Amino acid sequence: MRNCGARAPPPIAFGQSTAILAAIALLTKAFGIIASLEHVEEAKRLRLASLLSDAVGWDGLVAGQEIDVNGRDRLVGATDVEELNWLKTGVLFVAAAEMGAVLRGMDDTRIEAVKRFARHFGVAFQTADDLLDLNGSTGELGKDVLKDGSKATLVSLFGANRAHLSCEEHLAHADEALIESGVDAAPIRELVQRLFKKYKAAHP
């Protein structure tokens, strides 16, 4: 889970037990908010709740955190690291994008394109994050530098050059999927560019 750059993360600011309870309260509230979206069809609300449950639960974010906290030493190759990145970051990127597509009433083909966009965008983001971490560029993607320094990442496995190429490829695939999805691409591209601004400056 992300830290907060200059601000102390909640476990330090408020104590661990309060931070954990706050996380549980916020997660619980998310389902309450979804359930009470009165302007959204009931079937859609239920679909959103299922999506969020799958993304966060034991096949999603929780699995990623468990591996990250207790199973890092068992990550031996690129497949393991990619799986961890998917569980820790990718599932939530995809779930967030998919929920937007469902709310928008898109058909399954367009939803699949939106999910593909989010998946590639998520991998690119994670790789850029690892590269910035390697370079020690403080908090540019919103997390603490060298926090992941001792952990196996795609950068430590493949080297910075190949990781950089991979990042660019995933950004290109994300853009293709964005076009295929038929959504208004301009504001999304602007968002992507803003998020990758510091990374692009460091890797022209």
Next chain:
Amino acid sequence: MRNCGARAPPPIAFGQSTAILAAIALLTKAFGIIASLEHVEEAKRLRLASLLSDAVGWDGLVAGQEIDVNGRDRLVGATDVEELNWLKTGVLFVAAAEMGAVLRGMDDTRIEAVKRFARHFGVAFQTADDLLDLNGSTGELGKDVLKDGSKATLVSLFGANRAHLSCEEHLAHADEALIESGVDAAPIRELVQRLFKKYKAAHP
């Protein structure tokens, strides 16, 4: 939150981080299960999700745990202890009963009676738990003895006799509400009697 008598509780058996992640996964799964109850009307499923969210969130169980963990020394009187008991135990008793009543398709009057039953039953259960804790009767209501020994409880505030009378009164009110609700009382009474069997033996 309850411990497990003879078995080691999850934080000891599996480590704290895994236990916390398991709790988050299970809570998240609960919302996923509610959302996918295909034989239940969509509006009812959404109502169940809202109920669970309210019961667990920052006005419910999470608030109770926060007070229990970080605010016990600020509990000064019976009202504070009753509020804590309500948040830590009562809200979930009532939510569980209310969800059953909603699933059963009861009207609001009957649902209110079911909730009243659960509220009185919850207070009686908590008081009996505190009394057994005082007497050192191991794990009879399913938790570790003397775990609450140093904490303010209704028993420590009022003494065992008044707490015992209060427990009996709440059980009587629970039974009245049960009759008012119009549900088949026999199996519920049997459940209550089974849960209070050891307590009744200790307080004839």
